[in-house]
Amino acid sequence: MTGPAEGRPDIAGTITFFYYDDLDAAVRWYREVLGFEPYFNQDWLVLLRITPGQSLGLVDAVSGSQRPVPGRNKGATLSIETDQLEQWHDRLRAAGSLGPDDGFQPGCRGRTTEFRVCDPGGYFVEFFRWIAPPPPP
Template sequence: MSVTSFYPVITSQDVAAAASFYRETLGFEVTYESDWYVSMRLGAFELAILSHQHETIPPGHRALPKGVILNLEVDDVDAVHDRLTGEAGLEPVLTLRDEDFGQRHFIVLAPDDVLLDVIQPIPPSAEYADAYTQG
């Protein structure tokens, strides 16, 4: 199997608003846009937004996301935190903190109840260090 791409598609009740959030908040650039589907790219990373009622979704599966967390790994989580909670005005649902398992992070709410977890890797505590694979 030769894979050419692999990316999440988030269903949305308001495709334009969701796409606007990812464009304005994170800097995604649109690669395809219609009223029911928007494909975006941020560097090598892709994300798509699809109307939760679109006919390409099988009946019985046309729901909004529930329990979806998008991880955004950055090199300076404090700066991103200041930007998103300052100028962008987002309210964290999980405040900025260090985790023993090796993350400094915070979580904000994106459209359609998607959680955006902004993460900077940090050294894990001794308790978690052995869980990481080498390389």
Template sequence: MKRPESANELTVTFFYYRDLPKAMRFYEDVLGLTLAIDQGWTKIYRICLGGHVGLVDETKGMNKWTADKPVQLCIRVSNVDDWYAYAQARKLKNLSELFANDEIGIRAFVFNDPEGYQIEIQSAIRPGT
């Protein structure tokens, strides 16, 4: 049997939270994301065309909250320096230094959301990276 050939419509990466309202405030107020789909105990925010992050109340989701967060949400922006200045002003939790990775062609920094998920903000150093 062949894989269905219809086009994918969007992507959502789901994160599980103990305090969903607090997570919502962070993604709306700090990251400036827009709620795209409200499913009650799941809130799906648009990051960019086709890319979304879903915040889930861990008491109702398919998975549960865990202290270990072996996942990172990476958001590519046009000017990482502006975002870094903003992150410093907001005193975001576990904010790293701004760094360059010449091997993969990015400048970036990381910080944690309210329940420990790591978020990376990055810009390309050169076109195509």
């Protein structure tokens, strides 16, 4: 018997897509507040590199295969693992992107310390650091 990844074709990277009524505001926020740089830019789609092999795709409300989900629960969260949690918190505070309840919280049933912010389209962006990490892959 083989493991689930054994014999699996290679994966070059992943892209998570978020959909926006105001694409320009989302692109500005991810560039100016988080510092993500676009590497592909069309009038309806912007791809931003997060780390090598991991990207975020920002798509306008009408040109992509999906549509923005109305309301506060978008059904998706961008989770960013970092050992520099306090520095990210300071950066977001300085940019005016923290709300009154955006302090550090326990997460993942006590395995992480985290905080969340909302981007201009209402998607949660979560920053976290492991306290008790899962076993290595």
